[in-house]
Amino acid sequence: EGVNNFSGLGAQTPTAKKISTTNVSGFGYQTPTAKKTPIKPVEGVNNFSGLGAQTPTAKKISTTNVSGFGDQTPTQQKQELLGLSGVTVERFWEIINPVILMEERRKKEEERADFYQPSISILTPTWNSSLDWFVETVLSVLNQSIYDWEWCIVDDGSKQPEIRNVLAGLAEKESRIKVLFSEDNGGISAATNRALKMATGEFICLLDHDDTLAPTALENSLDKLAEGFDVVYSDEDKIDFDGLSYIESFFKPDWSPEYFRGVMYVGHLLCVRRKIALDVKGFNSQFDGVQDYEFMLRVSEKTNKIAHIYKHLYHWRKVKGSISGDVDAKAGIEVVQQAAVNAHLERIDLAAKAEPGLGRHRVNINPLPRKNYPLISLIIATPNISESLNQWLENFLSVSSYPKNEVILIGGNGTENLIQNPAVKVLSLSGKFNDSRAYNLGAKTAQGEYFVFVNTNLEVAVNDWQRHLLYYAEQSDIGAVGGFLVFPNGTVEHAGIVLGKLGKVNYVMRGFPTNHDGYAGSLVCAREVSAVSRDCLMVSRENFDLVGGFNEHFFSDYQDVDLCLKLRKKGKRIVFTPRSVLINHESEKHKQGNYDVVDYMLLLDQWQIDMDMGDQYYQWIMDN
Known part of the structure; x- marks a missing residue:
């Protein structure tokens, strides 16, 4: 179940972008320079330098040749280096x-x-x-x-x-x-x-x-x-x-x-x-x-x-x-590092083990074997139910190793049910198809303690993908967790969503090779992000109900960002895990970057002030 060097992706194509890396610190921090594929209406995210006004209370003195470090600009003033040798x-x-x-x-x-x-x-x-x-x-x-x-x-x-x-x-x-x-x-x-x-x-x-x-x-x-x-x-x-x-x-x-x-x-x-x-x-x-x-x-x-x-x-x-x-x-x-994390996990009662990660000074958090398996509801929304979807479902479920699933499939009004699997519950959404309404209908019908929203373009790359999602979703302070979505050519599609000033929204490190460390381990270690994609998003029923589910005013896009931001307002963390890997055979819509403008304007109306504060888990260098 190793990830990022998994065989499910097939051969790496000669056209996949390679990355030159620069070691940025003693822990193997690396600066990625891969070319990215833009997504969402505006690409790129501005770095922000402050978290609100600072209240100076320290006793200050006037100094000579000493000034504030200031923001991260080329004009920063630092102590002049002497570069001495042989000092007596x-x-x-x-x-x-x-x-x-x-x-x-x-x-x-x-x-x-x-x-x-x-x-x-x-x-x-x-x-x-x-x-x-x-x-x-x-x-x-x-x-x-x-x-x-x-x-x-x-x-x-x-x-x-x-x-x-x-x-x-x-x-x-x-x-x-x-x-x-x-x-x-x-x-x-x-x-x-x-x-x-x-x-x-x-x-x-x-x-x-x-x-x-x-x-x-x-x-x-x-x-x-x-x-x-x-x-x-x-x-x-x-x-x-x-x-x-x-x-x-x-x-x-x-x-x-x-x-x-x-x-x-x-x-x-x-x-x-x-x-x-x-x-x-x-x-x-x-x-x-x-x-x-x-x-x-x-x-x-x-x-x-x-x-x-x-x-x-x-x-x-x-x-x-x-x-x-x-x-x-x-x-x-690294052995000492893993021992430190294992002692920490035991103290805070998290059922996982720290193991060697992919890269220097990286730790993989591997959930321990389970004794119980809560029911997981896979909720899938699609306007049209075709015969090919029947085959996709059969393949998707047969590769996934989690033993206790139910499938809720929501189709458009009047769609003929061509699904022959009795384990799949098929619902019909009346009126114009709305992804958010469809997901909410599925959630109301679902019996599971945990929901996983997935799209029909996905192919399972590691069979225990649900196990890693569930480990995080079960933690009381985590609101939602998203998987690692990759393109068939072996490059990153989704590793978390970044929010920035002026309403900018993007998928971080999109287009990087999947076997890359990312910036400071950000592609090989689970980490906090502002939002994750509904293409593979797990949330507990309790947290989903806590924020009222998806906002049904979002028809096609950004309901995932809105859901995650609502959960964060409730004090919950949003986590991306690179251990839950699925291949996304993206649709033509995503290739062209066509997103619903009305949904985008609604996102800005709801969250512009928060987005203008910048993304606390993102630095501009992650995509450069």
């Missing part, structure tokens, strides 16, 4: 002392007290740290645009006297820097836990000893946290091997718990309410190598008040021998 202790202080002296002068001018309660504590473990890199880490902290921070550094048994020398000097010269020296090397989790115990701020954030913060990293984080969040994370990029350029920007979605189980996407910068960090007992040494990821899994079990900042606030240095520079640098890391 003397050279270190030549660079750092003027910055500390300048801060002392500002403190006197502003009559700031030497002692105050910091708002945020930075946690950094060090171990034989290179001064070439650490000097820039120090500069990035000292040049923060707010002053009410503290920096808790734990040296984890360094044998190199240079780093111990400068750490002791920093603690002596800057009262906001606390340093603790360990005699033995206990590992990164143990050292971070000791730093956590030193912290006094309301929030903590994590900074590695060779990385840097954007000048407004702490200010932006505190502003967002002040809106009532317990956790915030930001976009990030990397510092190249030469230490002279910022490269490989990584754009993240808003909090997506399902996606996070498959991809370690949160990364840096991560800021967490200190009480929650203590409540989850900090970091677990058993998961060194993915300790931040495993920590965030446990944090997410305590709170869902998690926000994303659309700014590159963290710069991850590419280092040889590190995942930042080589995704294969740490052997066995």
